[in-house]
Amino acid sequence: MTASTPEPLLALSNVNTFYGQAQVHFDLSITVARGHIVCLLGGNASGKSTTMKIILGLVKPRSGDVTFDGASLVGLTTPQIVRRGIASVPEARRLFADMSVRENILMGAFVRNDREAIAQDLDKMLTLFPKLGQRLSQRAGSLSGGEQQMVAMARALMSRPRMVVMDEPTMGLSPLYVDRVLELIRTINQEGVSVFMVEQNASLALEIAHEAYVLQTGKIVLSGSARTLKDDPRIRDAYLGGAEAA
Amino acid sequence: MSSWLDYTINGLIVGNVYALVAVGLALIFGVSRLINFAQGSIYLVGAYIGWVAVVQLHTPLPLTIIVVAVAAAIVGLIIERFGLRPLQNSVRIAPLLATIGISFVLDQLVMLTFSPNPRALPSQLPDVRFQVGGGTIGPLDLLIAGVGLTSALLLFVFLRYSKLGWAVRATAQDRDAAMQMGVDVNRVNQAVFGIAAALGGVSGLLVGMYYNQIDTAMSLQATLKGVVAEVVGGAGNVPGAVIGSLLLGLVESYGVAVFGTSYRNLFAFLLLVVVLVLRPNGLFASARQAPPEPLTGTFIAPSRPVRIPRWALAVAAAIFAILPLFPVSFYVLQTLINAWLLGMLALSLTLVAGTIGQVSLGHAALLAIGAYTSALLSLTLNVPVGLAIIGGGLMSAALGTLLISPSFRLRGHYVSIATLAIGEIVSLVILNWESVTRGPIGISGIPPLSLFGTELISPTSIYWFSFAVMVVLALLQGRLLTSHLGRSFRAIRDDDIAARAYGLSLNRYKSLAFIFGGFAAGVSGGIAAHLYSYINHETFNTQQSILALTVVILGGLGNVVGAMLGAVALVGLPEVFRIAAEYRILIYGIVLLLLVRFRPQGLLGTI
Ligand SMILES: Nc1ncnc2c1ncn2[C@@H]1O[C@H](COP(=O)(O)OP(=O)(O)O)[C@@H](O)[C@H]1O
Numbered sequence A: 001m002t003a004s005t006p007e008p009l010l011a012l013s014n015v016n017t018f019y020g021q022a023q024v025h026f027d028l029s030i031t032v033a034r035g036h037i038v039c040l041l042g043g044n045a046s047g048k049s050t051t052m053k054i055i056l057g058l059v060k061p062r063s064g065d066v067t068f069d070g071a072s073l074v075g076l077t078t079p080q081i082v083r084r085g086i087a088s089v090p091e092a093r094r095l096f097a098d099m100s101v102r103e104n105i106l107m108g109a110f111v112r113n114d115r116e117a118i119a120q121d122l123d124k125m126l127t128l129f130p131k132l133g134q135r136l137s138q139r140a141g142s143l144s145g146g147e148q149q150m151v152a153m154a155r156a157l158m159s160r161p162r163m164v165v166m167d168e169p170t171m172g173l174s175p176l177y178v179d180r181v182l183e184l185i186r187t188i189n190q191e192g193v194s195v196f197m198v199e200q201n202a203s204l205a206l207e208i209a210h211e212a213y214v215l216q217t218g219k220i221v222l223s224g225s226a227r228t229l230k231d232d233p234r235i236r237d238a239y240l241g242g243a244e245a246a
Numbered sequence B: 001m002s003s004w005l006d007y008t009i010n011g012l013i014v015g016n017v018y019a020l021v022a023v024g025l026a027l028i029f030g031v032s033r034l035i036n037f038a039q040g041s042i043y044l045v046g047a048y049i050g051w052v053a054v055v056q057l058h059t060p061l062p063l064t065i066i067v068v069a070v071a072a073a074i075v076g077l078i079i080e081r082f083g084l085r086p087l088q089n090s091v092r093i094a095p096l097l098a099t100i101g102i103s104f105v106l107d108q109l110v111m112l113t114f115s116p117n118p119r120a121l122p123s124q125l126p127d128v129r130f131q132v133g134g135g136t137i138g139p140l141d142l143l144i145a146g147v148g149l150t151s152a153l154l155l156f157v158f159l160r161y162s163k164l165g166w167a168v169r170a171t172a173q174d175r176d177a178a179m180q181m182g183v184d185v186n187r188v189n190q191a192v193f194g195i196a197a198a199l200g201g202v203s204g205l206l207v208g209m210y211y212n213q214i215d216t217a218m219s220l221q222a223t224l225k226g227v228v229a230e231v232v233g234g235a236g237n238v239p240g241a242v243i244g245s246l247l248l249g250l251v252e253s254y255g256v257a258v259f260g261t262s263y264r265n266l267f268a269f270l271l272l273v274v275v276l277v278l279r280p281n282g283l284f285a286s287a288r289q290a291p292p293e294p295l296t297g298t299f300i301a302p303s304r305p306v307r308i309p310r311w312a313l314a315v316a317a318a319i320f321a322i323l324p325l326f327p328v329s330f331y332v333l334q335t336l337i338n339a340w341l342l343g344m345l346a347l348s349l350t351l352v353a354g355t356i357g358q359v360s361l362g363h364a365a366l367l368a369i370g371a372y373t374s375a376l377l378s379l380t381l382n383v384p385v386g387l388a389i390i391g392g393g394l395m396s397a398a399l400g401t402l403l404i405s406p407s408f409r410l411r412g413h414y415v416s417i418a419t420l421a422i423g424e425i426v427s428l429v430i431l432n433w434e435s436v437t438r439g440p441i442g443i444s445g446i447p448p449l450s451l452f453g454t455e456l457i458s459p460t461s462i463y464w465f466s467f468a469v470m471v472v473l474a475l476l477q478g479r480l481l482t483s484h485l486g487r488s489f490r491a492i493r494d495d496d497i498a499a500r501a502y503g504l505s506l507n508r509y510k511s512l513a514f515i516f517g518g519f520a521a522g523v524s525g526g527i528a529a530h531l532y533s534y535i536n537h538e539t540f541n542t543q544q545s546i547l548a549l550t551v552v553i554l555g556g557l558g559n560v561v562g563a564m565l566g567a568v569a570l571v572g573l574p575e576v577f578r579i580a581a582e583y584r585i586l587i588y589g590i591v592l593l594l595l596v597r598f599r600p601q602g603l604l605g606t607i
């Protein structure tokens, strides 16, 4: 398919997904190479979030396979999948609003038991997200959208994942924070974490992605390296089509 | 003479007991958005295990408490594992109904094991009282306060400092997000049910000691009080549940001080209804908080109803109509008369619960209103019985709709709680409004059924009369459902936001459904009053409400033919198999559990 080297870290192959009678994915195939940032683009209701849910085991595909590091994820529960090394930054952040920022970040380390290393990682997060230092004991629900996004990212990294999946990490953020989030995604990636992200904002996402796929009403209509896609006029068309379908 | 301080102490002590129940309910609601109607049954089990420990095993007090907590926790774990976990992916009403079924089964098992007679549960503490200010306080008061405080402290430490406690809090706030952190939600549920059951069981033990008496009626009372306290504090809010409980204890205690003991529960349920109507998120919820029930989504299992051809229905009706012409026993006719009366109630409930999606747990109150109205009209005003029954139906329609209308804006579980409370309020008003209802004495000498001056005394004529009334009501309801109105009802049930967007006035449609349903139930109650010739405030109780709900689910929610079939099946089959009366409720509970698990759409399917 795309320009990916040997064995991909994550692979969806011929996934078909249904909500009741309605089909959301049609033979969806996506691969994420080790160490890459892969972006899934598409308009509203094209099935992007459902793709995240398939990877995380929150929704089960009717047919097709999802493999991570060569082993199938189909049939595993969400906690089991998380323990394999996938962390998530969900759509709209989904922090634990009544828990403190510190507790939220530490919840990310739920699957770990190495207390000291967890404490060190918490410090590391505070250097990566310096603003959160003063907010640690505040209710997570009281933070601004941008700050919440930082907490959600820190929370995801606390499990020391091999891959992070993110659902529209820039949605609803001020331009300042959008740049900051993209920069952070790049930093995270440079530290060796593979990233699979869902975005509506194609031009932003293609800035940092290695590869990208374009989803339109459940079908991949376009894919390739980010560099080539950036100049592809079809991306604009596909996009408008997707937006119309929504 | 008790002083105000005594009433305050009593209120706080009783509040502590409620808190042990309510905290468990709040924990469970928090993580699984479920009102556990079996919480009171665990409390009952706790009280009886305590009785066995104290009276038969002579355990010392600390050991008694530990034995009760552990045994109750085990019951809680069993309920979670086998009663609720299999329902994780079913419709949202399923777990609620399952806890109702479980509570019937547990209560009946306790009753069958220990007999329904009250037992004394001696307090294991010396019976002395110390003067405090103007009041007195005893060792048991201190014990209850101590257990309450210790439990609160342990729970706080658990939630705040243990990993599993964090998982519980995270799950309560966002289940999906918690799963994405690697939290195993089944373990969280297990923990929460275990803790809730341990606290509930100990609460039952303490109450038994406090009043020095335990009996099986404790169960429903405890569930109700716990739910009141929890909802007052804000569903799912653990500290709120504690405060709500203390408040409830005080309100009850002061209410009793001013008005007398028989008003105790009335205050509890009035408090609930007021809070539900004015602040459905509880007293302490922040204004921005979303209501704890999602506003859309299917509460009732959709399915394809079984089509029964008209001629088959006509044949079935004809067979039942001519049945008395054959040499059938008085006993068979009697059984079927009961089935027809229950069928009318089920018609009413299937309209309200199935067609517009308001799952009522207090439907027996409509029977009571119809029965009292009809009885009083014929007795005191000499209204002919036929007219009096119609009057009963009209009164049920009017009063029932009026009483329920404040909770029209509630959905899902909250409707069930509100209707349950309203049902209790009706029964308590009947108990206390002596000048009209004759209070606890009840009404006797109600004239027998009669039609156009002819008394219906023979079982055959009563059979025909009740069967005919039910069939007429069923035909009317069938008409209603196929009309435009019926479609609007279903639109409201499926998605009231969308229905509102189409310009449907929810309150008007909900009122219409309750008016029609209230009439059918009131007529059933009216007939029953003249049939029994004696009624009191306990004749129409929650057990009947739940039986009607089981009938309706058995037949298929919203399904008119199903309601009648369900009534015949649930009343008739235990007779056919000659199941002893004391096992029947147990059977109903098991039927409900099996239905929810294996055939939530009922025999004939939901409509
Ligand atoms: N839980 C659900 N039940 C039924 N349909 C759903 C559910 N979640 C999403 N859908 C539908 O599936 C389609 C894809 O949704 P989604 O994956 O959230 O799209 P996107 O994230 O691209 O906006 C939409 O048409 C949406 O309405």
Ligand SMILES: [Mg+2]
Binding pocket: A048, A049, A050, A091
């Ligand atoms: Mg989405």
